[in-house]
Amino acid sequence: MSQDKKHPLQKLLDNPWLLLALGVLIPVLSYTVWGWVELATLAPAALP
Amino acid sequence: MSNHLENQVRTCDTTGLPVCLTAQKFIKLNGVFAVIFLLIGAIAAVLLALTRWPAVHLLDAQWYYRILTAHGMNMLIFWILFIEVAILYFACTTLLNSRLFSKKIAWVSFVMMLVGAVMVNVIVFIGKADVLMTSYIPLLAHPVFYLGIILVAVGTLIGVYNFFATVYIAKRDKTYDGSVPLVVFGAIAAAIIAVVTLLHGAVVMIPTFTWSMGWTAQPDPGWYRLIWWGLGHQSQQVNVCAMVSVWYLLASLTTGAKPLNQAVCRSAFVLYILFINLASAHHLLVDPGVGAGWKIWNTSYAMYLAVLASMIHGFTVPASVEIAQRAKGYVRGLFGWLTNAPWKNPGFSAFFLSLVIFGFIGGITGVTLGTQQINILAHNTLRIPGHFHATVVGGTSLAFMGLIYYVVPLIFQREFYARSLAIIQPYIFGIGIVMLSFGMSFAGSAGVPRRHWDVEFTGANLAAGFDSGTHLWLGVMGIGGVLAFIGLLTFILLTVAAVFFGKSNKGRAMTPWATPKTLVTEGDVDATEDHRSPGTMTLVIILLVTFVVYYFANWLALTDVWHVR
Numbered sequence: 001m002s003q004d005k006k007h008p009l010q011k012l013l014d015n016p017w018l019l020l021a022l023g024v025l026i027p028v029l030s031y032t033v034w035g036w037v038e039l040a041t042l043a044p045a046a047l048p
Numbered sequence: 049m050s051n052h053l054e055n056q057v058r059t060c061d062t063t064g065l066p067v068c069l070t071a072q073k074f075i076k077l078n079g080v081f082a083v084i085f086l087l088i089g090a091i092a093a094v095l096l097a098l099t100r101w102p103a104v105h106l107l108d109a110q111w112y113y114r115i116l117t118a119h120g121m122n123m124l125i126f127w128i129l130f131i132e133v134a135i136l137y138f139a140c141t142t143l144l145n146s147r148l149f150s151k152k153i154a155w156v157s158f159v160m161m162l163v164g165a166v167m168v169n170v171i172v173f174i175g176k177a178d179v180l181m182t183s184y185i186p187l188l189a190h191p192v193f194y195l196g197i198i199l200v201a202v203g204t205l206i207g208v209y210n211f212f213a214t215v216y217i218a219k220r221d222k223t224y225d226g227s228v229p230l231v232v233f234g235a236i237a238a239a240i241i242a243v244v245t246l247l248h249g250a251v252v253m254i255p256t257f258t259w260s261m262g263w264t265a266q267p268d269p270g271w272y273r274l275i276w277w278g279l280g281h282q283s284q285q286v287n288v289c290a291m292v293s294v295w296y297l298l299a300s301l302t303t304g305a306k307p308l309n310q311a312v313c314r315s316a317f318v319l320y321i322l323f324i325n326l327a328s329a330h331h332l333l334v335d336p337g338v339g340a341g342w343k344i345w346n347t348s349y350a351m352y353l354a355v356l357a358s359m360i361h362g363f364t365v366p367a368s369v370e371i372a373q374r375a376k377g378y379v380r381g382l383f384g385w386l387t388n389a390p391w392k393n394p395g396f397s398a399f400f401l402s403l404v405i406f407g408f409i410g411g412i413t414g415v416t417l418g419t420q421q422i423n424i425l426a427h428n429t430l431r432i433p434g435h436f437h438a439t440v441v442g443g444t445s446l447a448f449m450g451l452i453y454y455v456v457p458l459i460f461q462r463e464f465y466a467r468s469l470a471i472i473q474p475y476i477f478g479i480g481i482v483m484l485s486f487g488m489s490f491a492g493s494a495g496v497p498r499r500h501w502d503v504e505f506t507g508a509n510l511a512a513g514f515d516s517g518t519h520l521w522l523g524v525m526g527i528g529g530v531l532a533f534i535g536l537l538t539f540i541l542l543t544v545a546a547v548f549f550g551k552s553n554k555g556r557a558m559t560p561w562a563t564p565k566t567l568v569t570e571g572d573v574d575a576t577e578d579h580r581s582p583g584t585m586t587l588v589i590i591l592l593v594t595f596v597v598y599y600f601a602n603w604l605a606l607t608d609v610w611h612v613r
Contacts, residue, residue: 013314014227016215016236019321023240024247027282027325031346032248035274035329038338042270 051221052147060142062458062557071141071148075134075459077158079452082130083543085165086445089122090536097484097529101522102504112501113178118169120181124440125197125283126165129204131448132238132290133157136211138459139235139293144228146218149210157207164199167192180499182280185256185272194257201249201279208239208246230307230314234293237317242286244325248278270337281328284436287444288358289320291402294447295365298399301454302390303564304376305368313364319357326351333423340420347418355415362407363588366400367581374580377567382583393561398450398474405478406443409485410435412595422602425609428499430525431492434485441532442481446474449539456543457558462550467559470542477535483528491521493605 012018050057056069092115098106099115107115141148148154170192171177177189215236218224228236252275258264296313299305307313329346332338373385390396413435417426426432453470456462464470494514496503503522505512514522553559 009311009315010227013233013311013318016212016240019236019318020212020240020243023237023321023325024244026322027244027278030350031326031328032275032278034342034346035332035338036271038342039268039270039274042337 049222050145051217051223052145056147060458061553061555065142066145067459068141068147070151070154071137072459074148074154074158075137075455078130078134078137079455079459080547081162081165082127082134083452083540085122085126085130086536087540088169089119089127090533090540092116092119092122093536094529094533097526097533099501100503101526101529102519103523104526105502107501109501110175110178113180114172114175116499117178117180118172121168121172123445124181124280125200126168128283128287128440128444129200130161130165132242132286133161133204133207134455135290135294135451136207136235136239137214138455139232140211140214140218143232144215144218145223146214146221149213149217153206153210153213157203157210160199160203160206162203164196164201164203167196167199171196182276183256184276185259185267185269188260191257191260194253194260198250198253198257201246201253204242205246205250208242211235211239227310227314230310231293231297233314234289234296234317237321238286238289238293240321241282241289241325245279245282245286248275248282252276252279270335273332273335274338277328277331278325281331282325284440284444285320285324285327287440288324289317291406291444291447292317292320292358292361292365294451295361295399295403296368298395298447298450298454299365299369299372302393302396302399302561303369303372305365305372308364308368308371312360316357316360316364319353319360322353323350324354324357327354327418330418330423333418333420334427343420347420351418352415355411358407358411362403362411362591363584365403366587367584369400370581370584371579373564375568376564378564382586385583388564390562390564392471393453393563394470394474395450395453395561397471398446398453398478401474401478402443402447402450405438405446405482405485407591408594409482410439410443412591412598413489414439415595416599416602419599419602422606425602425606426492428497429492430488430496430498433498434488434490434492437481437488438485442478442485446478446481449474449477452539452543453561456546456550457553460547460550461552461554462546463553463559464542464546464550466542466545469538473535473538473542475535476538477532480528480530480532480535483524484532485528487521487523487525487528491518491525494518494521496522 050066052066052068058067058069060067095107095115096112096119098104099112137148140146171190172193177193179187179189183189183193252272255264255267256272259266296307326346329343333343333347369389370385373389378385378388389400413431416422417431417435453464456464492498494517496514496518503514
């Protein structure tokens with residue numbers, strides 16, 4: 001099968017650089033950035 | 049087409065695969081120091097087991113926390129990272145028929161990692177960093193502790209860069225046809241996860257180091273926990289990925305198994321790449337700073353896609369072994385393929401025990417404890433170490449031991465002594481870890497806290513402590529810890545004896561471990577073309593039923609403490 005006729009999933013599987021980009025982006029956005037924003041926007045607790 | 053430099057490659061006398069001599073040197077160096085850190089961590093482990101077992105209670109409080117710090121760093125960071133760099137170098141050179149990208153970069157990586165690991169160990173053992181592995185702020189260690197971790201993290205990141213650069217030149221120089229082999233794909237997945245992990249390590253440790261030097265203000269403890277677990281938990285996801293790759297490799301080496309379906313197996317690795325790192329959020333399930341939406345998304349909806357990946361591997365790996373065994377003629381009953389597996393081959397027994405312990409104990413407890421509601425029962429109890437000793441030790445470390453039973457004869461070109469002892473070693477270690485994990489889990493279910501030196505709270509004004517049943521489980525944990533230590537020490541002694549004093553096998557194939565004989569003749573098409581795996585399907589159903597029972601038992605336990613009227 002020629003390079004052009006590869007299944008899109010196979011293209012993804014054969015592209016470690018795209019996997020690297022997605023593998024960094026998704027956890028950083030979902031876990032780190034989202035969590036960081038939640039902590040940064042937390043209102044200070046009122047002391048009794 | 050190969051891209052090896054002249055006189056810098058040899059052909060393996062056993063497998064016929066090319067071995068880059070530069071990579072071989074660094075596989076050896078990383079492997080040797082990995083085992084040294086494993087030994088330090090193991091000695092610490094048995095001291096901890098004998099302290100947390102109240103009947104013995106060996107160490108005083110100060111040394112307990114010091115040794116616990118050393119145990120975590122050596123076992124979860126140094127042993128694992130050094131051996132994983134060795135695995136990455138092996139995968140990108142031997143399996144891709146390529147030279148290692150850069151010897152200089154490999155030296156820089158190795159020296160940084162080694163210096164960092166030595167710095168951490170020295171500063172911990174002289175009592176300047178009794179902060180545990182997590183080193184939660186505001187606990188403050190000596191700056192050398194943080195600097196050592198930074199060196200290890202950056203050094204490993206440089207090693208990972210060398211791996212990716214080798215993958216790049218292998219593709220550029222067309223050293224292989226088509227897609228990379230599945231084991232290399234798994235190593236790429238592990239390396240990608242390692243990049244995210246080590247970046248988090250650098251982000252959290254640099255401001256903590258500058259704080260410890262008095263140069264900057266103390267980082268926010270909530271922020272520290274968020275970013276630190278991007279290092280602490282995600283580093284264990286690198287383990288999972290590397291371990292699964294090792295399963296595929298050992299299944300092939302010990303039984304001749306071939307991946308069931310390349311696209312399915314690779315897609316499962318992609319699910320790991322995209323979603324497994326979100327599991328770090330489990331550690332913040334009782335933190336008030338992050339909201340329920342963040343917790344639920346990261347620990348369930350998205351993370352379950354990574355659980356799906358583990359379930360796919362948990363099926364495809366044993367199924368590939370079953371099909372390979374049936375093709376050899378072991379077709380009797382549901383489990384004839386399994387009972388006739390090469391159980392006297394430590395590479396196989398370590399791999400299969402790792403698979404079972406990881407799936408049945410580590411996997412089931414992990415998914416259950418990661419559920420937000422149930423987590424409130426288990427958070428900061430001994431159930432958590434009960435879970436991760438089944439994944440990281442019974443799963444990852446045992447699989448890596450199985451790999452080393454092949455690495456020593458194939459890469460070091462040395463034979464093992466006392467092979468009968470090597471045959472039983474994975475069983476001693478595996479049984480010990482299962483006892484340790486069960487003991488921790490059941491004691492934790494009774495409320496025994498993790499990390500704590502004295503669960504009896506000796507000298508407290510109010511009566512505290514636990515009943516005799518809980519003490520029984522703590523005893524099981526202690527005995528299991530001693531047994532696992534014996535198994536681990538046996539492994540280290542066997543490996544050291546083989547590496548430094550073993551008979552050379554240069555110029556000939558390694559002395560084979562047990563492999564199953566082929567019972568069928570060439571003309572027996574029915575057996576060789578049988579691709580069914582009913583035995584594995586049965587095991588999968590048993591796993592799912594066990595999971596369902598355990599999961600609902602935990603919800604039942606939750607109703608005992610959380611009455612809904």
